[in-house]
Amino acid sequence: MPAWNVLAATCPSRTSLARIANKWTAMAVAVLGNGRLRFGDLKTQLEGISGKVLTETLRDLERDGLVTRHVHAEVPPRVEYELTPLGLTLHEPLLALCRWAEEHIAEVLENRENYDAR
Amino acid sequence: MPAWNVLAATCPSRTSLARIANKWTAMAVAVLGNGRLRFGDLKTQLEGISGKVLTETLRDLERDGLVTRHVHAEVPPRVEYELTPLGLTLHEPLLALCRWAEEHIAEVLENRENYDAR
DNA sequence: CGGAATCCTTTCGGATACTG
DNA sequence: CAGTATCCGAAAGGATTCCG
Numbered sequence: 001m002p003a004w005n006v007l008a009a010t011c012p013s014r015t016s017l018a019r020i021a022n023k024w025t026a027m028a029v030a031v032l033g034n035g036r037l038r039f040g041d042l043k044t045q046l047e048g049i050s051g052k053v054l055t056e057t058l059r060d061l062e063r064d065g066l067v068t069r070h071v072h073a074e075v076p077p078r079v080e081y082e083l084t085p086l087g088l089t090l091h092e093p094l095l096a097l098c099r100w101a102e103e104h105i106a107e108v109l110e111n112r113e114n115y116d117a118r
Numbered sequence: 119m120p121a122w123n124v125l126a127a128t129c130p131s132r133t134s135l136a137r138i139a140n141k142w143t144a145m146a147v148a149v150l151g152n153g154r155l156r157f158g159d160l161k162t163q164l165e166g167i168s169g170k171v172l173t174e175t176l177r178d179l180e181r182d183g184l185v186t187r188h189v190h191a192e193v194p195p196r197v198e199y200e201l202t203p204l205g206l207t208l209h210e211p212l213l214a215l216c217r218w219a220e221e222h223i224a225e226v227l228e229n230r231e232n233y234d235a236r
Numbered sequence: 237c238g239g240a241a242t243c244c245t246t247t248c249g250g251a252t253a254c255t256g
Numbered sequence: 257c258a259g260t261a262t263c264c265g266a267a268a269g270g271a272t273t274c275c276g
Binding site for chain 3: 168169170174193195
């Protein structure tokens with residue numbers, strides 16, 4: 001196996017980093033860590049996300065094997081999304097990012113004010 | 119202090135999440151964790167980044183107080199960037215993301231193949 | 237309900253040229 | 257060297273409509 005390195009422009013690992021280092025991905029994986037959720041509930045929790053973007057985000061996560069899609073043969077349809085074992089290994093790191101943003105936003109806002117005042 | 123929550127559409131913490139949950143930010147903070155670096159060296163290490171984007175990324179990080187900019191009064195100019203104490207608290211989480219991408223890319227690539235084969 | 241399709245606007249990000 | 261300014265194409269992402 002090659003020495004994967006996100007710093008190398010053509011290394012495939014960078015495509016994976018680009019996908020996980022993303023606002024919506026972080027929020028989705030953080031929320032899905034609490035258990036499987038149906039599309040509509042996820043959309044409600046990720047306040048402000050459009051249906052299109054949520055669909056694309058989930059499809060990408062499914063393609064990379066981070067999320068499984070459970071389709072129930074009902075009408076109206078019910079589709080649930082759940083983290084795979086691989087996706088679970090990302091839950092803590094991405095939840096940590098969300099927490100960081102929440103825990104440090106006060107300081108960040110202050111820094112922005114100081115910066116903009118110059 | 120309010121209950122900051124990245125899931126809330128208008129919560130300021132989401133603007134911070136959007137900035138740190140980003141490919142170039144993750145790579146820059148990961149690299150800067152090894153110590154201060156001048157602009158050109160950073161640009162070399164973040165293979166493929168354009169000068170414009172690196173400048174913008176660093177200015178945003180500086181504005182949020184994650185990075186300090188050291189300008190040396192020399193000619194040709196020498197400018198170095200360094201993580202602040204606040205930025206240092208992000209180093210481990212973001213380095214973890216880079217590492218995750220490198221460590222799991224083989225599995226991810228396999229998952230993509232399987233998915234695309236359908 | 238969970239999308240897919242379409243349209244449109246905004247943002248991202250690269251290339252180039254120029255400057256202190 | 258480390259930017260800044262400008263231009264442009266590509267991609268992200270929202271709104272709306274329609275369908276099984």
